[in-house]
Amino acid sequence: MHLPLTILTLIGLASAQGSQGTGKTTRYWDCCKPSCAWPGKSTASTPVLTCDRNDNPLNDRGSTRSGCDSGGSAFMCSNQSPWAVNETVAYGWAAVNIAGSNEASWCCSCYELTFTSGPVSGKKMIVQATNTGGDLGNNHFDIAMPGGGVGIFNACTQQYGAPPDGWGERYGGVGSKDACASFPEKLKAGCNWRFDWFMGADNPNVSFRQVACPAAITAKTQCVRQRDVIDQTPTGPSTVPTWTPSP
Ligand SMILES: *[C@@H]1O[C@H](CO)[C@@H](O)[C@H](O)[C@H]1NC(C)=O
Numbered sequence: 476m477h478l479p480l481t482i483l484t485l486i487g488l489a490s491a492q493g494s495q496g497t498g499k500t501t502r503y504w505d506c507c508k509p510s511c512a513w514p515g516k517s518t519a520s521t522p523v524l525t526c527d528r529n530d531n532p533l534n535d536r537g538s539t540r541s542g543c544d545s546g547g548s549a550f551m552c553s554n555q556s557p558w559a560v561n562e563t564v565a566y567g568w569a570a571v572n573i574a575g576s577n578e579a580s581w582c583c584s585c586y587e588l589t590f591t592s593g594p595v596s597g598k599k600m601i602v603q604a605t606n607t608g609g610d611l612g613n614n615h616f617d618i619a620m621p622g623g624g625v626g627i628f629n630a631c632t633q634q635y636g637a638p639p640d641g642w643g644e645r646y647g648g649v650g651s652k653d654a655c656a657s658f659p660e661k662l663k664a665g666c667n668w669r670f671d672w673f674m675g676a677d678n679p680n681v682s683f684r685q686v687a688c689p690a691a692i693t694a695k696t697q698c699v700r701q702r703d704v705i706d707q708t709p710t711g712p713s714t715v716p717t718w719t720p721s722p
């Protein structure tokens with residue numbers, strides 16, 4: 476088969492842009508060591524940073540067992556909570572499943588999500604894939620947000636003394652911003668984010684495209700992929716303050 480050069484060029488450009496498409500979101504915060512925190516999950520030289528029970532970085536190069544496994548003591552660091560960059564952009568992390576791809580391809584990749592339904596329609600969020608999940612469908616971003624529900628696994632009881640099924644419902648988490656007030660101090664801002672910037676959106680749909688990670692995101696996970704389908708050099712400043720609406 477002979478394809479015209481222009482079509483071949485377009486195919487080349489499409490793959491050079493990484494994955495893109497439309498998908499769905501859910502939310503979770505299970506306090507577990509995320510899957511991309513194990514060594515060798517991707518081309519990144521360092522796996523996703525995890526923390527001990529007291530939220531101190533482990534710097535163990537991924538060797539500590541997850542707090543979700545019996546006897547494990549590695550947990551998700553509280554600073555891998557979403558934050559608002561400005562009124563229309565937020566940064567954060569997610570458990571990911573991309574259709575036709577695999578964990579080695581998405582671990583520590585970043586995706587720009589544009590919300591396409593619900594109150595956040597039109598807002599964007601850049602997430603780094605730190606996790607995956609057997610219960611995720613195709614093109615599914617399970618966005619990490621404290622109080623979003625523990626889902627299948629729960630290390631929040633061990634790490635923070637959360638109720639047996641985590642805070643709120645096991646799937647979906649707490650139902651209002653009031654509940655965030657009684658959260659552990661380090662998780663409050665991420666819990667509030669859901670009801671402020673994210674406007675309490677309930678699993679909005681998205682369109683997505685793979686992008687180089689903002690350096691402000693990789694600074695917190697220390698996980699940076701080698702160049703692959705896209706240039707993975709982190710972009711922008713390594714710290715980006717939290718935007719708060721003017722009163
Ligand atoms: C919000 O932040 C993003 C990322 O830095 C930037 O590209 C965009 O222009 C900003 N938007 C506004 C309205 O400030």
Ligand SMILES: *[C@@H]1O[C@H](CO)[C@@H](O)[C@H](O)[C@H]1NC(C)=O
Pocket residue numbers: 499591592593680
């Ligand atoms: C989200 O996308 C799914 C699949 O395309 C669709 O069935 C559903 O109606 C969408 N939800 C909203 C709220 O647009």
